[in-house]
Amino acid sequence: MKEQDTSGDLSLDRLVFFSDAVFAIAVTLLVLDIHVPDLPRVISVADSWRMFTDQGPSFFAFVLSFAVIGRFWMGHHERFRALRHFDQRLMWPNMLYLMAIAFMPFATAFLGRNLGHFVPELVYNVSMLVLSLLAYWLAWTVRRASGPGAPPADGLDMIIAALVCIGLTFVVPLLSQWGMFTALLWARLERRLYSRANASAAAAR
16 A cells, blocks of 8 residues: 655644744744843832833834734734645745844834834835735745635735735824734725626626
8 A cells, every 4th residue: 555645744844833933933033122121229219110111112013013014913813724735836935034033023023113204114114015025925825836726815905904004103102003904904995806807707607
């Protein structure tokens, strides 16, 4: 009886496990930049709260990046969930995508320590754009590796939202990251356009 070749499945498992490990390390590193206040032995309650709230920009950057990385992890999980076989074409898109994920803790720390300054805001928003573009490239590669019947590559919502953030950086840097909330609008529009395209294709048959 011929043994089944599982080397491709093992390669896919290794790729997914490695990716999950990079995501886990990245979100863990985010919290390390939130410095614990070193309170003196004698200090008033008001001063204690002030030293705590001084970390507000770092808390904001942490929550923002945790949500951003979490969103990209969910997308990565969804794309690879339906993939049954390993494809060599996945290696470089996935590796570059993970490199952008691994850079996010630095961009987050730079933003948290300099919230409202033009350069840190721009670096963070450009980092999100690069990450979004790489995620879209990976989605297309997964779609090609999945074969006929695969779902369409998604991720245009995050690309457009990142571009909105970059545009806002030149207008009001302190509020530029709020442009990420427009991703909900773009995602809805993307789904609607995809549904119309499917309906048109079905009608043409």
